[in-house]
Amino acid sequence: MPVPRRTPAWKRIIGTIGYLAVMTTVGLSGTALGWLNSSDVLGEAMRQKAMNVQPQDVFARGGVESDSLVLLVLGCDEDRYYGGPASNRKPGQVLDTAARSDMIMVAKLDFRRNRITGVSIPRDLEVRLDGYRAQKVNAYHAIGGREGGAERAKELATEAVEQVIDTKIDRTVVLDFAVFQEIVDLMGGVKVYVDKDMKYDDNAADLHIDLKKGEQVLNGEDAMGFVRFRHSDSDFERQKRQKNLIVALQAKVLQKWQMSPKLVDKGIGLLGNEFDAREVAALMLFAQRVGSENIEITMVPVKAMRGTTNLALDRRKLPEVLEKAGLGTTTWG
Numbered sequence: 013m014p015v016p017r018r019t020p021a022w023k024r025i026i027g028t029i030g031y032l033a034v035m036t037t038v039g040l041s042g043t044a045l046g047w048l049n050s051s052d053v054l055g056e057a058m059r060q061k062a063m064n065v066q067p068q069d070v071f072a073r074g075g076v077e078s079d080s081l082v083l084l085v086l087g088c089d090e091d092r093y094y095g096g097p098a099s100n101r102k103p104g105q106v107l108d109t110a111a112r113s114d115m116i117m118v119a120k121l122d123f124r125r126n127r128i129t130g131v132s133i134p135r136d137l138e139v140r141l142d143g144y145r146a147q148k149v150n151a152y153h154a155i156g157g158r159e160g161g162a163e164r165a166k167e168l169a170t171e172a173v174e175q176v177i178d179t180k181i182d183r184t185v186v187l188d189f190a191v192f193q194e195i196v197d198l199m200g201g202v203k204v205y206v207d208k209d210m211k212y213d214d215n216a217a218d219l220h221i222d223l224k225k226g227e228q229v230l231n232g233e234d235a236m237g238f239v240r241f242r243h244s245d246s247d248f249e250r251q252k253r254q255k256n257l258i259v260a261l262q263a264k265v266l267q268k269w270q271m272s273p274k275l276v277d278k279g280i281g282l283l284g285n286e287f288d289a290r291e292v293a294a295l296m297l298f299a300q301r302v303g304s305e306n307i308e309i310t311m312v313p314v315k316a317m318r319g320t321t322n323l324a325l326d327r328r329k330l331p332e333v334l335e336k337a338g339l340g341t342t343t344w345g
Contacts, residue, residue, distance in 0.1 A: 057293035070294035087115030193232025
């Protein structure tokens, strides 16, 4: 198994679905007061802009301004039942809409320097937490959910990622893929170039992907299939598709500026309701000040593990990668 190469820095966007909720209204200004009042987020953004409220104030900790915010963004797949006929459950029945973390990214929002940096973490990376056997990092969210529900799921997933990057995470966001599909459909679909034919069916899981190579306008369901398809390539190829989709979404949002109030308020749900309207407004205004040259997301260095599909962390290269991403032990204090 060849060692995957580190994904190049993404200069235009963060490169994950989470960035959509932050960047939804970039470039929108000069709108009517009644239009702004139709959205809690946009109304709050207008207030913060008029009063020169800074994100350092909005995300202050204990009354002390915070120069940055470190986010863990998780996109989780569904846990479905595949047991025998004796159960009263149906094959493919959804047991948990957010089980294993299908996408894992840490983003540092630097409010002082107007920069966004961070790392993407392959879901196949092997991690061992105290009290648990070594397993893929994406499993810890599901394990935590079985132990104590949604909050424990986020807590255990956060612990696993903090161990990998040696960085304290301020907020953990579990993306709502259903809301993501609603956003894409609300915009009338999104045009992307599909790099190859993608065909996959799992009737029990109610998952159907059937995309042809070439430029297409994808609806919400197909857009999810586009970024989640991985049956003939790797997580690294899928991350490239995620980047391409977000580029297309940003362009479509700007075209559909009249619908931005709905889109922005949907962003609260997309981010798993981790942020309130005041915080989303602060993130939106911050994103407007971030130039493309000040956005850089890389991937934690990994190595293949012989005899398994798991990946091992390349600890020799890790410090350099974390330093470049503005992460590491220095962020704990």
